[in-house]
Amino acid sequence: MSEFTNQLKAKADIGRLIGEFVALKPGGSGYVGLCPFHSEKTPSFHVHRARQFYYCFGCHAHGDIFQFFMQLRHLTFPEAVEQVAERLGVTVPRQGAGEGDPQRQELLRIHASAQIYFERRLAAPEGAAARAYLAERELEPAAARFQLGYAPEGGRGLALHLQAEGYTPDQALRAGLCQLRRESGGERAPEAPAWTDLYDRFRQRLMFPIADERGRVIAFGGRALALDPTGKTPKYLNSPESPLYTKGRVLYNLDRAREAIRQLGYVILVEGYFDCIRVFEAGFENVVASCGTALTAAQIAPVARLSKKAVINFDPDAAGAAAAERSIGLLLEEGFAMRVVVLEGGLDPDLYVRRRGAAAYGEALKGSRSFFDYLAERARRQYDLRRGEGKVAALNHLLPYLSRVHDPILRQNLAENLAVELGIEAGLLSQQLARAARERRAQMPAASPGAASEMLYAERVILRALAEWPERRASLGGMLQQEELLQGLPSEGVAGALRAAGEGLATWEEMTEGWEAADRLWLAQALLSPQGEAELSEPVLAGALAALRERRAGKQTRELQGRIQQAAARGDRVELEGLLREKAAWDARLRQPEGEPGGGAAATGG
Numbered sequence: 001m002s003e004f005t006n007q008l009k010a011k012a013d014i015g016r017l018i019g020e021f022v023a024l025k026p027g028g029s030g031y032v033g034l035c036p037f038h039s040e041k042t043p044s045f046h047v048h049r050a051r052q053f054y055y056c057f058g059c060h061a062h063g064d065i066f067q068f069f070m071q072l073r074h075l076t077f078p079e080a081v082e083q084v085a086e087r088l089g090v091t092v093p094r095q096g097a098g099e100g101d102p103q104r105q106e107l108l109r110i111h112a113s114a115q116i117y118f119e120r121r122l123a124a125p126e127g128a129a130a131r132a133y134l135a136e137r138e139l140e141p142a143a144a145r146f147q148l149g150y151a152p153e154g155g156r157g158l159a160l161h162l163q164a165e166g167y168t169p170d171q172a173l174r175a176g177l178c179q180l181r182r183e184s185g186g187e188r189a190p191e192a193p194a195w196t197d198l199y200d201r202f203r204q205r206l207m208f209p210i211a212d213e214r215g216r217v218i219a220f221g222g223r224a225l226a227l228d229p230t231g232k233t234p235k236y237l238n239s240p241e242s243p244l245y246t247k248g249r250v251l252y253n254l255d256r257a258r259e260a261i262r263q264l265g266y267v268i269l270v271e272g273y274f275d276c277i278r279v280f281e282a283g284f285e286n287v288v289a290s291c292g293t294a295l296t297a298a299q300i301a302p303v304a305r306l307s308k309k310a311v312i313n314f315d316p317d318a319a320g321a322a323a324a325e326r327s328i329g330l331l332l333e334e335g336f337a338m339r340v341v342v343l344e345g346g347l348d349p350d351l352y353v354r355r356r357g358a359a360a361y362g363e364a365l366k367g368s369r370s371f372f373d374y375l376a377e378r379a380r381r382q383y384d385l386r387r388g389e390g391k392v393a394a395l396n397h398l399l400p401y402l403s404r405v406h407d408p409i410l411r412q413n414l415a416e417n418l419a420v421e422l423g424i425e426a427g428l429l430s431q432q433l434a435r436a437a438r439e440r441r442a443q444m445p446a447a448s449p450g451a452a453s454e455m456l457y458a459e460r461v462i463l464r465a466l467a468e469w470p471e472r473r474a475s476l477g478g479m480l481q482q483e484e485l486l487q488g489l490p491s492e493g494v495a496g497a498l499r500a501a502g503e504g505l506a507t508w509e510e511m512t513e514g515w516e517a518a519d520r521l522w523l524a525q526a527l528l529s530p531q532g533e534a535e536l537s538e539p540v541l542a543g544a545l546a547a548l549r550e551r552r553a554g555k556q557t558r559e560l561q562g563r564i565q566q567a568a569a570r571g572d573r574v575e576l577e578g579l580l581r582e583k584a585a586w587d588a589r590l591r592q593p594e595g596e597p598g599g600g601a602a603a604t605g606g
Contacts, residue, residue, distance in 0.1 A: 004093055005081055012084055014052045014065045021305050029528055036072060037061045039297055039333040041406060046528040055524040076104055107244045110167055110175045111217040117161045118149025118207040126152050129225055130206050138354055142281050147209045151202035151222055158200040169193045176240040177201055208273045213302060215255040219245035221273060249298040252276055252289040258306060260286035266309035275349040282358035295327040300334050311368050313341040315348045328371050332404035339368035372414050375401055376421060391422045461544035463526035466498040485548040494522045
């Protein structure tokens with residue numbers, strides 16, 4: 001890293017910065033909280049205060065403050081540096097972090113250029129049909145605010161625009177804005193495609209720019225104006241995934257909705273572009289859309305940093321109801337409190353606001369139902385609760401949702417209400433719920449350093465001393481090597497790497513550069529031990545060495561006992577006598593009180 005980034009990292013308080021996104025509590029050598037990179041109920045995410053790194057024992061995410069921003073917000077390293085500098089009130093030098101990864105910046109620029117092109121085409125005579133369509137849906141006034149555009153029918157307009165702007169065919173292809181022409185039934189893929197080899201990906205479509213959290217266009221969604229009765233041409237077409245855009249990580253309109261979500265304390269989730277724009281224009285600016293894709297944990301993560309309350313308002317058809325159920329399960333996993341809106345008349349949010357007005361939609365939000373009432377009503381419609389098998393089917397349908405509820409009091413109340421509705425004995429339902437919860441816990445990853453492996457406490461003490469006690473590193477490393485105290489243990493390779501690093505150890509990256517994931521886990525266990533700094537003392541270190549010597553001697557005596565039995569079976573008296581003398585020496589060391597470092601079992605070799 002550059003001198004500037006080193007100074008910036010030294011100035012950063014990793015606990016405070018990560019604490020803006022993760023609820024951290026003091027623990028061990030720093031802080032502990034729920035991991036922002038995977039779903040969990042028990043905290044496994046640790047931040048080391050002195051070494052300035054984070055490590056999750058569930059998903060094994062790790063790194064420094066720059067890597068945290070890179071992983072959390074999918075940024076390049078220069079962009080992560082900019083984020084940290086901005087929070088610390090530091091100006092990034094023009095040279096150094098600069099403008100970020102050149103390819104990413106290139107993609108952002110070409111998307112911005114394409115957005116301008118689409119907006120101009122909507123305003124031009126050729127966009128008349130698209131403007132008429134917006135007027136028919138009473139959304140023409142929203143076009144400018146949401147930067148809507150139009151992709152003409154011809155199929156070459158955007159390619160010519162990008163060519164005139166100085167972009168290359170390769171850049172247009174990487175951005176997913178153009179495609180290669182098909183020839184002879186296959187796709188032509190010349191080594192250096194020319195502009196004549198390309199045509200526009202989007203044609204005769206109303207265009208919706210898709211932005212990242214900072215409002216920068218990273219992709220497009222296009223709604224066909226002329227629907228294909230054969231179904232071969234999709235109604236909606238999105239940009240392909242790119243270094244900028246992953247469909248399962250982006251929520252439409254989050255850039256505009258962020259502040260309203262934060263202020264109002266909840267988010268409204270709808271399915272499509274039109275629903276989102278309509279609800280936003282009606283004055284409910286805390287609305288985002290999944291745009292027809294199944295909701296993912298990656299999409300929810302940035303919302304969870306703003307609020308963990310949600311109102312789900314999906315379409316009332318079968319597909320929308322199924323999507324609502326999936327979303328409820330995911331949001332429960334992420335610890336959300338939520339309600340569900342079912343609009344009267346079977347209307348979607350767009351039509352409801354158009355026909356009944358913003359005030360009626362506001363009342364519908366106020367009258368939203370608890371997620372469990374919604375699910376229970378769905379179960380009543382799907383299963384015949386007058387029959388035993390129907391009750392069992394409804395119970396099996398609802399239990400997975402109950403088991404995901406984090407709050408034990410709420411979970412118990414919901415279970416009691418369900419027992420009444422289904423006519424099932426409350427005790428039996430509690431047993432089934434407990435079983436479901438156990439099954440879920442069994443599927444969860446290890447959540448703490450103590451549970452992450454079978455690493456011995458003595459090993460953790462030794463590794464911590466090697467990493468954080470530089471004045472003892474050389475003598476301790478030599479002792480471990482001479483006496484083979486870690487032989488055969490998971491920490492053996494880690495201790496060797498720390499010993500070989502000498503006095504140069506400083507940061508987590510320097511300690512673990514080039515390491516295997518398992519070795520990184522052992523060191524994280526040691527550094528993030530709940531005992532914290534209390535382990536760095538002579539008495540604790542002496543106890544750990546004694547325990548390892550005892551383990552080494554015990555292991556050696558057991559091996560010798562096996563060899564003694566084999567020699568006796570063969571009748572080899574010479575070998576038997578030698579083995580018995582060697583075993584007696586090891587037995588003596590097991591009975592001997594702890595001696596000075598370097599003594600004990602090492603005297604006999606091994």
